[in-house]
Amino acid sequence: MSIYEKPPVEKLIEELRQLKEKAYKGGGDERIQFQHSKGKLTARERLALLFDDGKYNEIMTFATTRATEFGLDKQRFYGDGVVTGWGKVDGRTVFAYAQDFTVLGGSLGETHANKIVRVYELALKVGAPVVGINDSGGARIQEGAMSLEGYGAVFKMNVMASGVIPQITIMAGPAAGGAVYSPALTDFIIMIKGDAYYMFVTGPEITKVVLGEEVSFQDLGGAVVHATKSGVVHFMVDNEQEAINLTKRLLSYLPSNNMEEPPYIDTGDPADRDAAGVEQIVPNDAAKPYNMREIIYKIVDNGEFLEVHRHWAQNIIVGFARIAGNVVGIVANNPEEFGGSIDIDAADKAARFIRFCDAFNIPLISLVDTPGYVPGTEQEYKGIIRHGAKMLYAFAEATVPKITVIIRKSYGGAHIAMSIKSLGADLVYAWPTAEIAVTGPEGAVRILYRKEIQQATNPDDVLKQRIAEYRKLFANPYWAAEKGLVDDVIEPKDTRRVIAAGLEMLKTKREYRYPKKHGNIPL
Helix, strand or coil, X not given: CCCCCCCCHHHHHHHXXXXXXXHHCCCCHHHHHHHHHXXXXXXXXXXXXXXXXXXXXXXXXXXXXXXXXXXXXXXXCCCCCEEEEEEEECCEEEEEEEECCCCHHHCECHHHXXXXXXXXXXXXXXXXXXXXXXXXXXXXXHHCHHHHHHHHHHHHHHHHHCCCCCEEEEECCEEEHHHHHHHHHCCEEEEECCCCCEEECCCHHHHHHHHCCCCCHHHHHCHHHHHHHHCCCCEEECCHHHHHHHHHHHHCCCCCCCCCCCCCCCCCCCXXXXXXXXXXXXXXXXXXXXXXXXXXXXXXXXXXXXXXXCCCCCCEEEEEEEECCEEEEEEEECCCCHHHCECHHHHHHHHHHHHHHHHCCCCEEEEEEECCECCCHHHHHHCHHHHHHHHHHXXXXXXXXXXXXXXXXXXXXXXXXXXXXXXXXXXXXXCCCCEEECCCHHHHHHHHCHHHHHHCCCHHHHHHHHHHHHHHHHCCCHHHHHCCCCCEECCHHHHHHHHHHHHHHHHHCCCCCCCCCCCCCCC
């Protein structure tokens, strides 16, 4: 064969197939078996579960590390520890990357990072969500500062994509040090429970050396800790299949990008149906708790509600649902926890959710029953003023349709924080059970009539009398409605119908904002 003559095309195709087979094996059969022995899927198995019919288009399949130090020149693996590409999820284009723990522990080096960056560049060009499946030992030490530069490049793309395309991270393995920050910069984190799954900035060993504190991997950074204590994780699941299923369900509520509307689905649930029996959920005694989720289930289409951060800051509820087929974000106080009062974590939780919905054109529905912010030195010292202001900022900043329904108590600064007219709510409704005031009756009376009560021969009787008078004035929605602060007082059963009508009217809403680079939210 002449030196100018190429091998037969059949031979070249066979060579390509062999190289791709090698690439698809990742770190090889032995390491794949080890991955399976831990109850974990491989990167490609995970992507096959995510995409329709298990089909996706891989990019940079043959990319390898350029580093040669510490024997990396003898450990070149096609793909460099991450599988990248795009496919369809429920018929819509989605980009994804899945770190491959079978290749150098899924560690991130220069090429590995470049592949993730490439996914983001393409996703931003076409306006499609990115799903990241993280399973990595962290920075590739052998590549030194290049791996840190790689993380910086990924973090920058996370930030550039924020508010432009949805970003979802599945924690399907370990993450330590800098590796935790890319997930933290995305919109939602789904984490799997189990010993093989954890994330922390500093591990148990260093924690023990520096602080003398002994703690297990799970107690420091397991799914339960992050879903209940730190609030880092939005969803906690039992296994990888559940994580993939939840990712698909979450995507079903989200637009592909910030220039599109959320996907409408005909749910078959009539917009004008009664929310029958919803009024029975709220106790007659204003001091008694109840679960606000029961009201949400009655109002939304077919009782389907995808709650976000369910296990953290449970005194406030946030999540996605549909009303008359249209996606909405719900922000609701939960009287079952702390009486529905707002603390630092609740304010943070709500503010972040509100800002996500505003970025992606998802209308906001507020369901209000709160006695105020949580008092006390602990909250004050930790910055309830600063944190509480985040929620005010988020609602005031939001330009999406905003509808508020006051169910029962709505007192003080928390009344404002739950979205009222002066803060920018488009429509405010109240049930007949609503109480709208600066503070609760007893607290208000003790301030307003302090001298009279102190000087009375029968202070308890005076207190009771004044409380009754105060309740008659403010423990109902009509004083506020007379002043135009409430658009209408509605029967509870009409709540769904009223919200649906409001959403229909507000579809063409436009709001002007002063030109600026960005605001300065009180972080």
